[in-house]
Amino acid sequence: MKRILPLVLLALSNVSFAQSGTSVVTEYEIKAAFLYNFAKFVDWPTSAFQTDSTTIIIGILGDDPFGSILDEIVADTKVQNKRLQVKRFKQPGDLTFCHILYVSKSETKRLQWIQRKISGASTLTIGESSDFLERGGMIRLVNKRNKVRFEINPMAASKAGLRISSRLLKLAENLKNTLANGRVPQ
Amino acid sequence: MGINNMKHMRGYSKSSRITWSRRDSMLWLFCLLLSTPTLGWSQSRIDSPNSKVLLDIPIEQLVDIEFVTVFKKPGSIMESPAAVYALNNDDIERSGVTNLPDALRMVPGLQVAQHSANSWAVTARGFSGMSRGLSGQFANKLLVLNDGRSIYTPLFSGVSWEAQDFLLDDTERIEVIRGPGATLWGANAVNGVINILSKDSRKTQGLLVTAGSGTEERAFGHLRYGGRLGPNTFYRLYGKYLKLDDLVNNTGASNSDQSDLVRGGFRLDSDLVYSRVMVQGELYNGQLNRSYNTILSQNGPFPQQFSHEDRMRGGHLLTRLQHSFSNSSDLSVQAYYDRVETDEAVVKGYINTYDIEFSHRFDFGNRQEVIWGGGYRVISDHFDSTFAFSLNPAERTTGLANAFLQDEIRIVPRHVSLIIGSKFENSAYAGFQIQPNARVRWTPSPTHTLWAATSRAVRTPSRGEYDARILLQEITSRPDEGSSFLAFTGNDSFRPETLLAFEFGYRGWLAPEFMLDVATFYNRYNSLRTDNLLPLFHNEPIANSPHSFVALMPGNSMEGRTYGVEVAAEWQVSRLWRLRANYSYLKINLALTDGFDNFAKSIAGQSPQHQMMLNSTLNPASHLRTDVRLRYVGGLASPNLPHYITADARVAFDINRQVELSLVGQNLLASRHAESSEVLFFNQDSPLVSRTTASQIQRGVFSKLAWRF
Numbered sequence: 001m002k003r004i005l006p007l008v009l010l011a012l013s014n015v016s017f018a019q020s021g022t023s024v025v026t027e028y029e030i031k032a033a034f035l036y037n038f039a040k041f042v043d044w045p046t047s048a049f050q051t052d053s054t055t056i057i058i059g060i061l062g063d064d065p066f067g068s069i070l071d072e073i074v075a076d077t078k079v080q081n082k083r084l085q086v087k088r089f090k091q092p093g094d095l096t097f098c099h100i101l102y103v104s105k106s107e108t109k110r111l112q113w114i115q116r117k118i119s120g121a122s123t124l125t126i127g128e129s130s131d132f133l134e135r136g137g138m139i140r141l142v143n144k145r146n147k148v149r150f151e152i153n154p155m156a157a158s159k160a161g162l163r164i165s166s167r168l169l170k171l172a173e174n175l176k177n178t179l180a181n182g183r184v185p186q
Numbered sequence: 187m188g189i190n191n192m193k194h195m196r197g198y199s200k201s202s203r204i205t206w207s208r209r210d211s212m213l214w215l216f217c218l219l220l221s222t223p224t225l226g227w228s229q230s231r232i233d234s235p236n237s238k239v240l241l242d243i244p245i246e247q248l249v250d251i252e253f254v255t256v257f258k259k260p261g262s263i264m265e266s267p268a269a270v271y272a273l274n275n276d277d278i279e280r281s282g283v284t285n286l287p288d289a290l291r292m293v294p295g296l297q298v299a300q301h302s303a304n305s306w307a308v309t310a311r312g313f314s315g316m317s318r319g320l321s322g323q324f325a326n327k328l329l330v331l332n333d334g335r336s337i338y339t340p341l342f343s344g345v346s347w348e349a350q351d352f353l354l355d356d357t358e359r360i361e362v363i364r365g366p367g368a369t370l371w372g373a374n375a376v377n378g379v380i381n382i383l384s385k386d387s388r389k390t391q392g393l394l395v396t397a398g399s400g401t402e403e404r405a406f407g408h409l410r411y412g413g414r415l416g417p418n419t420f421y422r423l424y425g426k427y428l429k430l431d432d433l434v435n436n437t438g439a440s441n442s443d444q445s446d447l448v449r450g451g452f453r454l455d456s457d458l459v460y461s462r463v464m465v466q467g468e469l470y471n472g473q474l475n476r477s478y479n480t481i482l483s484q485n486g487p488f489p490q491q492f493s494h495e496d497r498m499r500g501g502h503l504l505t506r507l508q509h510s511f512s513n514s515s516d517l518s519v520q521a522y523y524d525r526v527e528t529d530e531a532v533v534k535g536y537i538n539t540y541d542i543e544f545s546h547r548f549d550f551g552n553r554q555e556v557i558w559g560g561g562y563r564v565i566s567d568h569f570d571s572t573f574a575f576s577l578n579p580a581e582r583t584t585g586l587a588n589a590f591l592q593d594e595i596r597i598v599p600r601h602v603s604l605i606i607g608s609k610f611e612n613s614a615y616a617g618f619q620i621q622p623n624a625r626v627r628w629t630p631s632p633t634h635t636l637w638a639a640t641s642r643a644v645r646t647p648s649r650g651e652y653d654a655r656i657l658l659q660e661i662t663s664r665p666d667e668g669s670s671f672l673a674f675t676g677n678d679s680f681r682p683e684t685l686l687a688f689e690f691g692y693r694g695w696l697a698p699e700f701m702l703d704v705a706t707f708y709n710r711y712n713s714l715r716t717d718n719l720l721p722l723f724h725n726e727p728i729a730n731s732p733h734s735f736v737a738l739m740p741g742n743s744m745e746g747r748t749y750g751v752e753v754a755a756e757w758q759v760s761r762l763w764r765l766r767a768n769y770s771y772l773k774i775n776l777a778l779t780d781g782f783d784n785f786a787k788s789i790a791g792q793s794p795q796h797q798m799m800l801n802s803t804l805n806p807a808s809h810l811r812t813d814v815r816l817r818y819v820g821g822l823a824s825p826n827l828p829h830y831i832t833a834d835a836r837v838a839f840d841i842n843r844q845v846e847l848s849l850v851g852q853n854l855l856a857s858r859h860a861e862s863s864e865v866l867f868f869n870q871d872s873p874l875v876s877r878t879t880a881s882q883i884q885r886g887v888f889s890k891l892a893w894r895f
Contacts, residue, residue, distance in 0.1 A: 073241065
C-alpha cells in the first residue's frame with residue numbers, strides 16, 4: 001500500500017489529457033475573438049492614431065482573465081490595416097492611451113475614476129460587471145447560457161468620438177428592440 | 187513498550203501495519219516533486235489550432251458558439267445550505283487584525299479567547315477546551331485547514347494557533363462553516379470547519395514590503411515578491427517576521443509571554459486552461475516564552491513556577507492538481523507533507539504527516555451533481571518522555587483512510603435542492619465510522635434562501651487520550667518516600683465522541699442594501715469525555731523516581747444538548763458607509779451518564795452565552811479609510827470571568843499610489859481585560875494547578891507601512 005500510493009500519484013500527474021481538437025472552445029477564447037471584432041467594427045477619430053498610425057492598442061486593466069489567449073489571437077493579425085498590440089495595467093494610475101480598454105471586474109468599482117483618467121481620449125471601454133453600462137462603460141460582455149453576448153451603451157461611445165458599425169449595434173442584446181422599432185440610437 | 191507493540195491500534199489489522207523507512211520517505215518526496223509538471227512541456231495553448239480559427243468566424247455566428255465551462259465555479263455563499271460565513275481579504279485588512287484568532291472574532295458563532303500573548307482557544311458552538319491542563323488551550327471540535335492542509339494537531343486534538351503566523355496580504359479568504367462539515371472534510375469537523383485560502387500567485391505579483399511597530403505588536407515585517415515564469419505560470423516568494431510583546435497577569439506584572447516568529451515560503455500556480463497546478467511550501471521557526479506553573483522535575487517543588495523559552499519549528503510542502511475532463515466532470519488531487527517539531531518545557535517531540543486525497547465532481551443526468559473521493563493520511567510521531575509527560579509508546583505511526591460521496595439533487599431546478607452524502611473513515615483510534623449528512627435548500631426567489639440540515643459527526647480520540655501520562659497535581663507529599671500524584675492516563679478504551687446535529691437557517695436580502703443571515707442549531711452529543719478516577723487511590727510507581735501516581739482516565743460518561751442562534755446582518759447605509767452586526771446565543775446543558783466527574787459539567791460554563799459585534803466601515807475621503815469595531819463577550823461561569831466590551835479601530839491613508847500607512851488601536855476601552863484563566867482540576871475549592879498562567883489582554887496601538895511595487 002505504501003509503495004502503490006506514491007506511484008498512483010505519479011501516474012495521475014503524468015497522464016496526458018488529450019484535447020478533442022477544434023470542437024472545444026473556452027469562454028475567454030470567444031471573448032478574445034470579440035475584442036478582435038470590436039476593433040474591426042469601431043471607427044476611431046484620426047486623433048486616436050496621431051502618435052502611431054500603425055497600431056491599435058488593446059489594454060487590460062486589473063485581473064487578466066485572458067492570459068495568453070488574447071496575445072495569441074492578435075499575433076500577426078491586422079485590423080483596418082493596423083496591427084494589434086496588447087498592454088496590461090495593474091492599476092488605473094498606470095494607464096496610458098489604449099484604443100480598447102478591457103476593465104476587469106476587480107476594477108469596475110473605480111470606473112468613474114478610470115473614466116476621468118481617460119476622459120477626452122477615444123477609448124472603447126469593455127467590461128463584464130452587471131452595472132458596467134450604467135457607470136459609463138460602452139460595451140458589456142455577458143454570458144447567456146454558455147454563449148457570449150454583449151450590450152452596448154451607444155451614447156457613451158459617441159461622447160468619446162467613436163462610431164460603432166450598425167453590424168455591431170444590431171447584435172447588441174439591449175438594442176434589439178430599439179432597432180427593430182426603427183429608432184436608431186444616437 | 188516499544189515500537190512493535192501494536193495492541194493499542196483497534197480496528198487495525200496486522201497485515202496493514204506500517205513501518206516507515208527512510209527509503210519510503212524519499213520515494214514520497216520524489217513522487218511529490220515529479221507530480222508537478224515541468225514547465226517545459228506544459229499544455230500551452232500556442233499549439234492549439236482553435237484560437238486563430240475563431241477570427242475567421244463572422245461575429246453574427248460568434249454569438250451562437252457555446253463555450254466549455256472549465257472548473258465549475260464554487261456556488262455562492264448566499265445559496266449555501268449551511269451556516270457559512272466568509273471573511274475576504276478586504277474585510278481582514280480593514281479590521282487591522284494581525285493574527286488568525288483575532289480575525290475569527292468577526293465571525294458570528296465563533297468563540298475566541300486569548301490566553302496569553304501567543305496562545306488562544308478558538309471554538310464554535312461551545313467546548314472551547316479552556317481546561318484540562320496540558321491540553322488547556324485546545325478546542326477539540328473544530329477542524330482548521332490551510333489551503334486544504336489540516337493544521338489540527340493529532341497529539342491533543344486541537345490547533346496550535348501560535349504556530350500559524352498570518353500572511354494577511356496573501357490571504358484570499360477565510361471561510362467558516364459552523365456545524366458539522368463531516369461529509370466533505372471528515373472527522374473532527376464536529377462543531378465547524380475553518381478553511382483558510384491563500385491567494386493565487388497571479389494575484390500577488392510584484393514586490394510588497396510591509397513593516398510596522400507598536401506597543402504589543404513590537405515589530406513585524408513582511409517581504410513578498412511575485413513573478414512570472416511563462417505565459418501561464420506565476421509564483422511568489424515571501425518571508426515574514428513577527429515579534430510580540432509580553433502581556434501582564436492579573437497582578438499587573440509581566441507574564442513573560444513574549445515571542446519571535448520567522449517564516450518563509452513560496453507558492454507557484456500554473457493555469458493551463460484544462461489543468462491547474464499549485465505547489466506551495468513553507469518553513470518556520472519560532473521562540474515563544476511561556477510562564478509555567480506546573481510540575482517539571484522529580485525533585486520538586488510541585489508545582490514549580492518558571493519561565494521557559496519554548497521553541498516551535500516546522501514546514502510543509504503541498505501540491506494540488508486539478509483537471510477538467512469536460513464541462514461536467516473535473517478531478518482534483520492533492521498531496522502534502524507536513525512536519526512540526528516542538529521543544530517546550532514539558533513536551534518535546536515531532537510529528538510528520540503525509541497526506542494524499544482526491545475528489546471527482548461530475549454531473550449525473552440533468553438534475554444531479556455528484557462529488558466523491560477519498561484519501562489516505564499517515565501520521566508518524568515521536569515524543570521524549572519527561573517526568574511530567576510521556577507517551578506510551580513514545581513513537582507511533584498510524585494510518586487514516588477516508589472516502590466520501592455526496593449527491594446534490596435539483597428537485598425543482600433553481601428552487602429546491604436536496605443534498606445527501608456521507609463520509610466513511612477508518613482509523614486506528616476510532617475504527618470504522620460513518621458520518622452521514624442531509625441538507626435541503628429552498629430558494630423561493632433569487633434573493634432569499636432557506637435551508638435545513640441534519641448530520642452525524644464524530645470526534646476521534648487523540649494520541650494523547652490514548653497514550654499520554656501527564657502529571658497534574660501532587661496529592662500526598664511524603665518527603666522520605668516520594669509523593670503521590672494525580673496523573674491523566676490515556677486509555678485505549680476511550681471511544682469517539684459523537685454528535686447528531688439539526689440546523690436550520692435563512693439568508694437573504696430584505697432590501698437592496700440590507701442582508702440578513704440567521705442560523706439556528708440543536709446539537710445532541712453523546713460519549714463526551716469525562717475524566718474518572720478508577721480505581722480509587724491505587725498507586726502506581728513512576729519509573730526512575732521515588733514517586734507514584736493515581737490514574738485519572740478518560741471515559742465517555744457525559745452527554746450534552748446545546749442549542750443556539752447566530753445572526754449576521756449587513757447594511758450598506760450609503761455608498762461610503764457600511765455597517766455590520768453579529769449576535770450569537772449559546773446554551774449548553776451537560777449531564778453525566780454515570781460515574782463521578784465534578785469537573786466535566788463545568789465545561790458548560792466555559793462558553794459565553796451572548797456575544798455581539800458592531801462593525802462600521804467608512805471611506806470619508808478618497809484616500810482615507812476608517813473602521814471601528816465594538817465587541818461584547820458575555821461572562822463565563824467557570825472559570826469565573828466577567829463579561830467584557832472592547833473596541834478596535836483602524837485608520838488607513840494612501841500616501842501615494844504605492845504606499846499605504848495605517849494606524850490600529852486594539853482593546854481600546856480598558857487598559858486590560860481577561861478572556862481566560864486556567865481551570866481547576868478535580869476539586870473546585872482547592873488551589874488551582876495550571877500549566878501556564880493566563881495573561882490579561884492589554885490595550886495596544888501599532889502602525890504599519892505597506893509599499894507595493
